[in-house]
Amino acid sequence: MDYYELLGVSRGASADEIKSSYRKLALKFHPDRNKEPGAAEQFAKINEAYAVLSDTEKRAHYDRFGSAPGAGMPGGDPFGGMGGAGFDPMDIFEQLFGGMAGRGGRRGPARGDDIEVEARITLEQARAGEEIEVEVDRLTVCDHCQGSRTEPGGQPPKNCPTCGGAGAVRAQARTIFGVVETQQPCPTCRGEGQTVVDPCTVCKGRGHTLKTERVPVKLPRGIDEGYRIRVAGRGNHGPGGNGDLYVHIEMQPHPELRREQEHLIYTAPIGFAKAALGGEITVPTLDGPQTVEVKAGTQHGELHRLRGQGMPRLQGSGMGDLIVEYQLTVPKPSSLNPEAREALYAYARAVGDEANEHREGLLGKVGKLFGRGD
Numbered sequence: 001m002d003y004y005e006l007l008g009v010s011r012g013a014s015a016d017e018i019k020s021s022y023r024k025l026a027l028k029f030h031p032d033r034n035k036e037p038g039a040a041e042q043f044a045k046i047n048e049a050y051a052v053l054s055d056t057e058k059r060a061h062y063d064r065f066g067s068a069p070g071a072g073m074p075g076g077d078p079f080g081g082m083g084g085a086g087f088d089p090m091d092i093f094e095q096l097f098g099g100m101a102g103r104g105g106r107r108g109p110a111r112g113d114d115i116e117v118e119a120r121i122t123l124e125q126a127r128a129g130e131e132i133e134v135e136v137d138r139l140t141v142c143d144h145c146q147g148s149r150t151e152p153g154g155q156p157p158k159n160c161p162t163c164g165g166a167g168a169v170r171a172q173a174r175t176i177f178g179v180v181e182t183q184q185p186c187p188t189c190r191g192e193g194q195t196v197v198d199p200c201t202v203c204k205g206r207g208h209t210l211k212t213e214r215v216p217v218k219l220p221r222g223i224d225e226g227y228r229i230r231v232a233g234r235g236n237h238g239p240g241g242n243g244d245l246y247v248h249i250e251m252q253p254h255p256e257l258r259r260e261q262e263h264l265i266y267t268a269p270i271g272f273a274k275a276a277l278g279g280e281i282t283v284p285t286l287d288g289p290q291t292v293e294v295k296a297g298t299q300h301g302e303l304h305r306l307r308g309q310g311m312p313r314l315q316g317s318g319m320g321d322l323i324v325e326y327q328l329t330v331p332k333p334s335s336l337n338p339e340a341r342e343a344l345y346a347y348a349r350a351v352g353d354e355a356n357e358h359r360e361g362l363l364g365k366v367g368k369l370f371g372r373g374d
Helices: 003-007 015-029 039-053 056-065 089-097 123-128 272-277 338-351 362-369
Strands: 115-121 131-141 168-175 178-185 208-218 228-231 245-251 258-260 263-270 279-285 288-294 303-306 322-328
Touching (some): 039 056, 115 131, 131 245, 263 279, 272 322
Parallel strands (some): 263 322
Antiparallel strands (some): 228 245, 279 288
């Protein structure tokens, strides 16, 4: 799902252009005004798009990774994982239009923030679907107060004096539909409904402390660069629960193989004689070196396929192939000894292929002058 395409703007669109396009689409597809099938779904999608593109950091993240902050693996949450992080498509609409009649604001304590990290893995790890560990600095429940935010033995929290423990306050807003009444999270207790009387002396009443942890992450077999993995509940601690951890996958370059989706490519240099007469070469595979026969008459750029020795198909069953791409190498004159040079001249004469057998280049003459042959 392309957020720019959803809002009908270019990737270089300004913030005002994005907002203007969103306002028109939001009014067009709002479920209270548009009863056509699919309108509510489209309304949610354009709100999701605006939630990302209207935020400078989220937009930069989307432009870099191609997905919204908090989005999961392909095939997951239809809103790209934002629903799991408390995303509500009506909230964005309410920010610009002041809310709709009869609709309340978000209530209850907020969950912790999501965390994003990068992990560099090898082809071997991706192929096997290994479990790796990533180092994460995250807010965890305070060991001293066990997340209660209150000093052990101190007075328990009290109902918030502003909202009376409801966690939300009522407000009136003037919109294009008239004056409506909305509910918003209480600004005093931030939706928690309670205030701390005796704050914990370790976490200062926050209920959490910062720790460095090593979090295990199971790799799906065949995962490639650009994907990210969601680890539920391993984000920051919050009064409404933990956020999630998102691991962005980067691939370490292999010294000899390159990857193209589920296939692996090996460029095999072969000399003229082996290409013409045939022979054997050793091909590096992820299972170890393998001997491959080079057929007589092999041409430059010709391919040889090793079935099932590539990567697992991430979105399906089976394995890709390892493709050997032959690259014909031509020896430099300086690397030829007299016997090899004469053999090449003999071949040229036999097949009628002209060669500079009796002519010397400038480098050859200079070499003889200084006592060096070509």
